[in-house]
Amino acid sequence: MARPGDEWKHPREPGRWLYGDAWEAYPCERGELWACGGGLFAVADLALDDHEKVLSTAASLGWRVTATYTDPPWDKGISKGFRTKTFGKAVSESVDFVNDLMPSFVRVARGVCVYEMGIQHVDDLVRRIQVVHGKSAQVHPITYDRKHPCRAVSFSVGSTPTVDLSALRGYDDLDTVPIFCDVVQRHAGGNLCVWDPCTGLGTTPVNVLRAGHSFVGAELNPRRMAATLKEVSKVVGSEPVLMGKYLEDS
Numbered sequence: 117m118a119r120p121g122d123e124w125k126h127p128r129e130p131g132r133w134l135y136g137d138a139w140e141a142y143p144c145e146r147g148e149l150w151a152c153g154g155g156l157f158a159v160a161d162l163a164l165d166d167h168e169k170v171l172s173t174a175a176s177l178g179w180r181v182t183a184t185y186t187d188p189p190w191d192k193g194i195s196k197g198f199r200t201k202t203f204g205k206a207v208s209e210s211v212d213f214v215n216d217l218m219p220s221f222v223r224v225a226r227g228v229c230v231y232e233m234g235i236q237h238v239d240d241l242v243r244r245i246q247v248v249h250g251k252s253a254q255v256h257p258i259t260y261d262r263k264h265p266c267r268a269v270s271f272s273v274g275s276t277p278t279v280d281l282s283a284l285r286g287y288d289d290l291d292t293v294p295i296f297c298d299v300v301q302r303h304a305g306g307n308l309c310v311w312d313p314c315t316g317l318g319t320t321p322v323n324v325l326r327a328g329h330s331f332v333g334a335e336l337n338p339r340r341m342a343a344t345l346k347e348v349s350k351v352v353g354s355e356p357v358l359m360g361k362y363l364e365d366s
């Protein structure tokens with residue numbers, strides 16, 4: 117019979133965990149905020165509207181977000197897969213990325229933003245950005261896994277001026293974050309605080325912190341977040357620490 121936690125066992129290698137053993141060292145849970153160097157990390161479910169609490173608690177701790185770079189789970193199958201690996205079952209068989217998750221992912225955008233997106237959902241995303249933020253977006257062709265075409269969709273939220281991010285064009289998403297930081301920093305004229313609501317295994321924070329900026333991240337899966345904490349601690353040379361909670365009851 118399946119037991120809680122079984123979903124994180126490696127499917128082919130007994131005694132090993134999916135995403136490694138970092139969670140044993142950094143046992144982060146939903147509702148918590150961990151800090152490591154200039155980065156602040158929350159285990160948070162954006163489909164349950166955790167983001168406002170994450171961002172306001174981060175601001176009270178001195179992390180004021182000025183830009184957003186994210187690679188959300190951009191398809192129904194992908195979002196269900198990530199949930200399955202988090203909770204042992206697909207929470208909702210009917211979760212549809214465009215209708216159920218895209219609105220929350222667009223609402224969390226702050227400052228100068230780039231959203232990576234599968235080609236099939238680019239028009240939905242551009243439309244949603246216009247509806248939620250009243251802004252037009254620019255679409256730049258990029259790739260992921262060094263071969264598959266996808267898009268980097270750039271826009272600016274609120275009073276933040278639009279930044280031309282066409283420099284991203286043609287790059288792979290393993291290389292786009294440093295370019296994003298460079299262009300936005302030149303425009304803004306100072307250090308950035310980059311927000312990634314879907315931090316995953318840490319491509320955004322590793323690159324942002326390496327470039328000397330600060331970072332706020334959120335991730336649904338505690339084991340993926342712990343793996344990120346481990347990578348980030350290697351980059352910044354200090355151990356992650358539990359800073360506090362963004363949810364009262366956690």
Ligand SMILES: C[S@@+](CC[C@H](N)C(=O)[O-])C[C@H]1O[C@@H](n2cnc3c(N)ncnc32)[C@H](O)[C@@H]1O
Pocket residue numbers: 160161162163164187188189190195198199313314315316317318319320334335336337340
């Ligand atoms: C495409 S991956 C991000 C890849 C990331 N750039 C990296 O370097 O690994 C999308 C991430 O979004 C997370 N995610 C899925 N649903 C979420 C939700 N409701 N709230 C927060 N994160 C979520 C997944 O667990 C996954 O790690």
